[in-house]
Amino acid sequence: MRISLLRLVCLVGTVSLAGCGPGSNPFAEKKNPEKKVINVVDETNLNDIMLTVADPNEAVSFFQNSLQKAPDRVDFQRGLASSLVRSKRATEALPVYKKLLTNEAATSQDRIDYADALIRSNDWKTAELELNKVPPTVETFKRYRLEALIADSKKQWKKADSFYETATGLTTQPASVLNNWGYSKLTRGSYKEAEALFLEAISYDPKLFTAKNNLILSRGSQENYAFPLIQVTQIERAQLLYTLGLTAVKQGKKSIGRGLIEDAIETHPRHFEAAVRSLEALG
Structure with missing residues (x-):
């Protein structure tokens, strides 16, 4: 759950005042034995809070403002x-x-995070160069996940599979990387293997809709139009039936596709405009 910056500041302020004893003046000046200004951010671990539960855009503003006051602070640069x-x-x-990476306090994790941002910006070549600078002894889930994605983009399937497998073993929440791995198998035409990986991803995260949708695509590609035994909401079921129907139509199974799209329209709790238009287009 994301917390607004205003609520967060109020909460921190409330906690601080709560520590004042009865009869004490919370606004009275207190002497610091070392005559140093206490860094409130460090005291309250506000950096960590902004990086996790706070709204991302408010976190950006927070770190931008912090850097204006202390432009050389590595933790603020990292946070931004x-x-x-x-x-x-x-x-x-x-x-x-x-x-940040020009600073001697930068870490290998900073470089891995930089590679992640490069991939998100579609600069795969530079991302690979940056990951190659990370010592081989740094074996983290994120590092191997990114290595797998890069190998995938270069169609180096054996390397990709090896990296995906390693990444999966380095986390207790592998749903997202299993979904990535399954999608890789799907694009290669290994539909049965993809199906198994999507089912495994869903077993770790039953709410991961992208894995559910990919599961439908992998089954439809095998001309298996039976709805899988997975946990779904009513709206999800309608959307997945629609996806399965479109897959059937693309494979020339027009009557099966029509039936699935009709089921999707009937299942959806509200008006399913996209499915209705597709059904009308089928004639």
Whole structure:
């Protein structure tokens, strides 16, 4: 759940005042024994909060304002770059990451995150060059997931499969990478293997709709038009039936496709305009 910056600041302020004892003046000046200004951001771990539960766009504003006051702070640069990626502004994050990586405090994870932003910006070649700079001893889920995507983009299937398998073993939440791996198999025409990977992805995350939709595509590609035994909402079921119907029509199974599209229209709790138009187009 995302938390607005205003609510977050109010919450932090409330917690701070709650620590004052009865009769004390919370606004009275207190002396710091070391005569240093206490960094409230560090005290409250506000950086971490902004990077996780806060709204991404508010997090961007927070880190931009923080950098105006302390432009050399690596944690603020890292926070801004990460927040830009979270807010789907990966291209804007690239110069921030480039500057960050010139700092001796930058880490291998920063370079991996930079490679991720490059891929999101469709700069696959530079992403590969950056990942090659990461020491081989750095074995993380994100590193191998990105390596798999790059190998996939170059149609280096054996390398891709190896990286996907390694990445899957490095996380307790492999649904997204299993979905990526399944889609890779789907594009190669390995429909049965793709189906198995999509089912495995759904078993880890029953709400992952992209894996459900890809599962339908993999089954439809095998001319299997039976609805799979997976957990779906009523709207999801309607959308998936529609996808399955379109797949059947594209394969020349017009009557089967028509029936599935009709089922989708009947299943949807509201008016399913796209399905209605497709049914009318079938004549």
